Amino acid sequence: MTGSRIRLGVLVSGSGTNLGAIFDSIEKKTLDAEVAVVVSNKEQATGLDRARARNVPAVFIDHKKFADRSAFDSSVVDVLKKHGAQWVVLAGFMRIVTPTLLDAFPMRVINIHPALLPAFPGAHALKLAIDYGVKVSGCTVHFVDAGTDTGPIIAQAVVPVESGDDEAALAKRILVEEHKLLSRVLQWASEGRIEVTPAAGDARPSVRIRV
Ligand code: GRF
Numbered sequence: 001m002t003g004s005r006i007r008l009g010v011l012v013s014g015s016g017t018n019l020g021a022i023f024d025s026i027e028k029k030t031l032d033a034e035v036a037v038v039v040s041n042k043e044q045a046t047g048l049d050r051a052r053a054r055n056v057p058a059v060f061i062d063h064k065k066f067a068d069r070s071a072f073d074s075s076v077v078d079v080l081k082k083h084g085a086q087w088v089v090l091a092g093f094m095r096i097v098t099p100t101l102l103d104a105f106p107m108r109v110i111n112i113h114p115a116l117l118p119a120f121p122g123a124h125a126l127k128l129a130i131d132y133g134v135k136v137s138g139c140t141v142h143f144v145d146a147g148t149d150t151g152p153i154i155a156q157a158v159v160p161v162e163s164g165d166d167e168a169a170l171a172k173r174i175l176v177e178e179h180k181l182l183s184r185v186l187q188w189a190s191e192g193r194i195e196v197t198p199a200a201g202d203a204r205p206s207v208r209i210r211v
Contacts, residue, residue, distance in 0.1 A: 005032055005033060007083075009089070010051075010088075011091065013041055013092055013094040016038075018175075018179060021179030025187075031190070033187075035051065036083040037057045038051035038058045047091070069095070074100050076101060077104040087108050087189055090109065090110065090144060093111075094123065102144060102145070110141055110143055114175075115128075115129055117142060117156075118150070121148050121149035125137075129170065135161055136160055138158040138174060141156075154188075160173075188209055192210075193209050193211075194209060194210075
């Protein structure tokens with residue numbers, strides 16, 4: 001590996017299998033990174049246990065204790081900075097983030113979404129894809145911007161939708177690809193290969209991976 005060890009702050013709300021995949025890739029040495037801290041807005045998130053099991057700082061911050069999203073994000077930023085996070089990964093983090101977080105880590109906040117954006121943004125991507133009747137779906141890793149799942153796309157993987165799929169079946173098939181894609185993107189980040197061309201006129205910002 002040629003990259004330098006980047007320090008990740010990973011935000012989770014649930015089972016944290018993507019976080020588990022990051023740990024696995026680091027342990028297999030296919031990802032040159034270190035998880036500096038895991039933060040969750042859910043006290044019972046399995047993702048926090050995955051961190052504790054590896055002696056990685058795991059911090060619960062109760063969003064209900066804050067007056068608004070920005071105040072919550074400000075507390076998240078404090079924790080991320082305190083642990084020296086350089087990149088922030090939303091890995092099943094079920095909160096909309098605000099400019100308070102985004103401005104603290106400009107073009108350093110990424111999200112993984114279980115659909116081929118721009119199709120099916122939001123919290124119900126799997127159900128929407130099945131209900132629409134698409135024959136392929138997949139996952140997207142993208143930079144986070146102020147919208148919901150609207151930021152510049154870094155990478156995508158395609159997954160077939162089989163007839164008779166329910167949300168659980170499709171989620172399971174997509175998760176396999178999520179786990180690979182997220183670690184691959186983070187390794188690109190570690191190697192400094194993710195190049196962003198800013199928005200110009202009507203053109204969206206675009207992302208290119210340097211070879
Ligand atoms: C994944 O499907 C991810 O795309 C979405 O939330 C799910 C999180 O899964 N944002 P896990 O918590 O990593 O298992």
